[in-house]
Amino acid sequence: MTAVNEWAFIGIFLAVAWVLPAAPLLVSWIFRPRRANAIKMQTYECGVETVGDTWVQFKVQYYIYGLIFLVFDVELVLLFPWALAYNQLDFFAFGAGLLFIFLLADALVYAWRKNALEWA
């Protein structure tokens, strides 16, 4: 197969990727009934009425929580495959995982001791 044909696949893929989401929108635009009223033109047709401004202030403490959550989120992603393949690992991979856990524990103890886990 020549290089041109290989690139053609990407071209076809691109075309399909555009057509597939666009087609239903187009079809429903053609066939839908057009009977607008005040309720229908709202941003959210159903659900709870919005209250107040969107520019509310969050408590800055969420930021620390977000950080600590992120630490554990990433930990899960990296340690899950490590734990699954545990019985096939050699000492290097075991040690690498252990080092990673140590670094996380290091950060956690630091955050704990600095009272970042208390909601004040």
Added chain:
Amino acid sequence: MLQLPSLETLNMGAALPAISIAAWACILLLIDLWIPKDRKILTVYLAAGNLVFAFIANLLVFNQSGDSFMGMYVADQFSGVMNLIIIGTALLSIVLSFDYLKRVGIERGEYYVLVLFVTAGAMFMAAANDLILIFVALELLSIPLYVLSAFRAPDIRSEEAGMKYFLLGAFASAFLVFGGAMVYGATGTTNLNEIAASAGMIIASNSSTSLFLLLGAALLLVGLGFKVAAVPFHEWTPDVYEGAPTPVTAFMSVAAKLGGFGSLLRILVVGMSAVTMTAGEPAVWQNVVAILAGLTMIVGNIVALSQANIKRMLAYSSIANAGYILMAVAAAGSPGLANEATRGALVYMLAYMFTNMGAFAVVIAVERANGGADLEHFVGLGKARPMLAIMMVVFMMSLTGIPLTGGFIGKALVFATTLNAGLVWLAIIGVLTSVVSAYYYVRVIVNMFLRDAEASTEEATPGYSTGVQWVAAVALGGTVLLGVLPTLITVLTDRVSLVASITP
């Protein structure tokens, strides 16, 4: 299944100095939690002790070259000398910091931990032989520096410095990663030696792959150019240097540059020296780096002329100095000159380290005594504190490059290697801008000695603590010793050869 290395093939002993600092920083972070607030001097001792240990360990393994982490980390004489300079910087700046932190009320143990992390990052950068490790080390170097710049947090200037440095630094990191991806795409490897092996062939083939390689190399240059503050990637420097706490400015003006240039030399000399249009010609990046060097020297020195704040002036001076080191990097692009140029750059960096740390020690002392670091605060210093003023004279002369100071030896070596590389125009720019720089360095001296303070007759508080005194004295000793007896360091640097395996 993925083939994983055993513990023996990692050969971690070769990287012991850097590893010991990184590991101890993690542990010291916890130890510091249980050190009471009024005894933070203990943290200083623990951090300094670790640096001394790493310094000695580095001397012991100095002659044993080897690589660890499967060729990612190369312990050779280059990283050996770099490590000595980097650890020296960290030690001096820790001693410099303690009194300052206490005075401005930001005495926290994390400061020293962050300094250790930066030190480890710089050491890993100077020894990294793999684009991935270079990136990780760069982040290890940069992120603690962002925090350190903002360490005087309620102070608006310090916050601004941290924010600016963080945003622009993150931007620069993106360039570096993208460049690394391009180079990887072109060569199929991230190891610098393997890149070197295939780079020449790729360029010779003149296919679209060579375009990717060149683009990748250019992006890497941009990313590291930010870190070493080369024009036109220098815009952050004056604001960050001025806003950051002064000991942090001293530390980062040297440590970040050392890491950046260590990496730059390795990438360009080890990885890219074969990137030539025809064999035996200088590498294609030589002209690019030379133009950057010329611009950096011109802009840095000329803008420094109009600075009234000494910290800002030293920031532009550090930009200018990056230009002189870049001259050596450019010269390293000529075949057969790489080792000479690398040695010149190393001596220059050592001289710059001593001089700059000393100059900032004096600035800290003046800040403490006179409440600021504007040129006005230096007026009459020669009468009020002759010792301090005389030290400052030596540091300013060394930055100008006057004989019998370390700065002269560094500049002489760098100019010589630039001339050998045939970059005469660049050497001329270097000499001319050095002459220009004399104006603003000498202006400090004039203000200290030839102008009398109008009303500062009141008995001033003791200008400097023992720590600052020691740093200034050590820096003075280093600057003068290097200027009088350059063999002390050239005996080490003469063994440095980055490209033993590539150019004969």
